[in-house]
Amino acid sequence: MDTGLLQYFFVASILLAGLVASLVPIKIYQILNNRMRQSLLGNNRKESSLSQWISCLSCFAGGVFLSVIFLHLLPDAHESLTVIQKKGVFVTRYPVVEIISLLGFFLVYMTEVLSETCVTQRTVTHDQTIVTKNPAILRRRRANTTTIDDKCEIHEDGHDFTPPPMESPYYSASSIPSTTAMSQRERTLIVRTITFITALVFHSMVEGFAFGVQHNSSTIISLFVGIIVHRTIVAFSVGTRMINCHPKRPVFVISLAIVFAVSSPLFSVLGMIVKESAIDELFKEEISLVLISLSIGTFLYIAFFEMLAPEKSNGNYAVSKYISTLAGFFVIAIIVQHILIRRPASNGLTSACNPLRLSTLYYFEKLELKSHFYNAMDTLLLQSILIFILLVSALLASLSPLKIYTALRKRLIDNRDPHDDSPSILSHWISCLTCFSGGVFLGVIFLHLLPDAHESLRVVQSKHVWKSEYPLVEMMTLFGFFFIYMIEVVSETCFTQSGVKHKHKLVTKFSEIIRFNHKSDSASSSKSDVKHEVSSTCSEQGQKHCKCIPRIPRKERTLIIRSVTFITALVFHSMVEGFAFGVQKNARAITTLFVGIIVHRTIVSFSVGTRLVNCHPNRPIFVVVLAFIFSVSSPLFAVVGMCVRQSAINELFKEQITFILISLSIGTFLYIAFFELFA
Numbered sequence: 001m002d003t004g005l006l007q008y009f010f011v012a013s014i015l016l017a018g019l020v021a022s023l024v025p026i027k028i029y030q031i032l033n034n035r036m037r038q039s040l041l042g043n044n045r046k047e048s049s050l051s052q053w054i055s056c057l058s059c060f061a062g063g064v065f066l067s068v069i070f071l072h073l074l075p076d077a078h079e080s081l082t083v084i085q086k087k088g089v090f091v092t093r094y095p096v097v098e099i100i101s102l103l104g105f106f107l108v109y110m111t112e113v114l115s116e117t118c119v120t121q122r123t124v125t126h127d128q129t130i131v132t133k134n135p136a137i138l139r140r141r142r143a144n145t146t147t148i149d150d151k152c153e154i155h156e157d158g159h160d161f162t163p164p165p166m167e168s169p170y171y172s173a174s175s176i177p178s179t180t181a182m183s184q185r186e187r188t189l190i191v192r193t194i195t196f197i198t199a200l201v202f203h204s205m206v207e208g209f210a211f212g213v214q215h216n217s218s219t220i221i222s223l224f225v226g227i228i229v230h231r232t233i234v235a236f237s238v239g240t241r242m243i244n245c246h247p248k249r250p251v252f253v254i255s256l257a258i259v260f261a262v263s264s265p266l267f268s269v270l271g272m273i274v275k276e277s278a279i280d281e282l283f284k285e286e287i288s289l290v291l292i293s294l295s296i297g298t299f300l301y302i303a304f305f306e307m308l309a310p311e312k313s314n315g316n317y318a319v320s321k322y323i324s325t326l327a328g329f330f331v332i333a334i335i336v337q338h339i340l341i342r343r344p345a346s347n348g349l350t351s352a353c354n355p356l357r358l359s360t361l362y363y364f365e366k367l368e369l370k371s372h373f374y375n376a377m378d379t380l381l382l383q384s385i386l387i388f389i390l391l392v393s394a395l396l397a398s399l400s401p402l403k404i405y406t407a408l409r410k411r412l413i414d415n416r417d418p419h420d421d422s423p424s425i426l427s428h429w430i431s432c433l434t435c436f437s438g439g440v441f442l443g444v445i446f447l448h449l450l451p452d453a454h455e456s457l458r459v460v461q462s463k464h465v466w467k468s469e470y471p472l473v474e475m476m477t478l479f480g481f482f483f484i485y486m487i488e489v490v491s492e493t494c495f496t497q498s499g500v501k502h503k504h505k506l507v508t509k510f511s512e513i514i515r516f517n518h519k520s521d522s523a524s525s526s527k528s529d530v531k532h533e534v535s536s537t538c539s540e541q542g543q544k545h546c547k548c549i550p551r552i553p554r555k556e557r558t559l560i561i562r563s564v565t566f567i568t569a570l571v572f573h574s575m576v577e578g579f580a581f582g583v584q585k586n587a588r589a590i591t592t593l594f595v596g597i598i599v600h601r602t603i604v605s606f607s608v609g610t611r612l613v614n615c616h617p618n619r620p621i622f623v624v625v626l627a628f629i630f631s632v633s634s635p636l637f638a639v640v641g642m643c644v645r646q647s648a649i650n651e652l653f654k655e656q657i658t659f660i661l662i663s664l665s666i667g668t669f670l671y672i673a674f675f676e677l678f679a
Helices: 003-040 046-085 095-122 135-139 179-210 217-245 249-274 281-313 318-338 355-365 372-378 380-415 426-464 472-496 503-506 511-517 522-540 548-582 589-615 620-646 649-679
Strands: none
Touching: 003 179, 003 217, 003 249, 003 380, 003 620, 046 217, 046 281, 046 318, 046 472, 095 281, 095 426, 095 589, 135 380, 179 217, 179 281, 281 649, 355 503, 380 620, 426 472, 426 589, 426 649, 472 548, 472 649, 522 548, 548 589, 548 620, 548 649, 589 620
């Protein structure tokens, strides 16, 4: 059969599969909505069931995207980079794939921030789980009514709206606040969804282009099977997300579904045209590298900010959501196992070393430090001194946010007008520090840990162990992510028993707390904070007769469990860092590694302290204890590494342990960055 005809047939099949899969969620949503709307009026259990199904579908979609990032796109990007580097282009030890991925992430982030700021002139928080968060919305009838509700439907959990009297001269369509807010919110939702689809086009371009440039029939058929299965699942996830955001705009959803479904076949045809032309092979690989890497960043943004984080912030059905997310991940994991996805045997120069170590080594060589200086000093003594310096620097960095927070709060309480309802400067600063911490963790994941994990795997595979084309680093990363996710879900379910959701950003809403404390002395301020915190939680849950006193221990216990989980997760990274430092054999390597670690660890420690203070502003002793545990962990494992170095443990075994610990720590950092900081 002619390859051109075969490709055109498969392109049409991909188009049809994408259309059907992306439009199926619309029909499912309409069937559920129409059949259950009337029964929902008198049956809260069915109402809860509908919202649970919608949440689980969104989490399944998030798991799919998460798996696509790590098990599909990252290996493909590394493969393209390897091909390019073999031809003498982009020959660098810097993690090129990872830095372009982060550029893609921040490009989409910037686009959304600018679009929200320009379109709405104010920051509007988008909650794509508004239906699952407020299932009572489903009770509202479609029939028109002349009465005006006193509660905004979209923001039902956030504020009340009292309309002006009908006889008021100011009563007009333009004077109804809820109508204006609704218009701004809908506009923001539309901009976000268009950004979402635009981001997905990156992936469609890569997928379609790769299919179009194939030359032989066997490759075309193999690639088609992988694409159509993968694209059908992704298209279903896209349709689920869009109908979740725009349940009353089916035409808009269908239009965007068509755009998404058409994009991959369109670029397949473009790839077939390019195949017949005389475009340089190297240029095609460079384009493929850039597009794949950018799509990793866009998918990262979509998976966390648009799917998983909003669902997780809504504390209902935590176990079901976790299982759904895990199911989405396993679907892609199984596809990757059974469908041939090309993978470079070695990640080459890309994963040879992490940039912090390279930069410090470069400067030491430039300074031309004499090797006899290192030889004159005993390595054990040198390591002991440097370990102590690491401990002190980590302690100071992790405890400094506590002092900053206390000073800021005292200054703002003294100077704040008790009648001022504007957002406090303190809340702004704490939010900025938290986001800074999230950015630090994001950089550590992609520019430090991923290259290190690939380096360790390359060393292990060079000794003919764990030889596999499967993306082992990325698979272990996702295991680490779901392991921490599972710990938190289980701890919340077992200890809270009432599904009380944790809002660690409650501290950033400090305008009321500061105003409340303005008239009270320091002895009673802590009690006032707790009282206000609990009462606000009760009001958010819509409970008129809430017994606040029994809920205080539960909420505090949940916060404590989360922070302990957070620190436990970070121990993975500390183990790797300390162990790697302790097993070094010569003074030059020890000093070089020390400079890289102390810079990196100081910044991370400051981020950890910021997060702990954000969660526990009234528990300084608890914060100090956890900060001390985190600070001690790396020096402790450095000592363990020194002991291991003196023993006769196999070098291969040490590399295997390092690989596993680094990969697991990537997953834990992913969870921390998105669910604990950015979210």
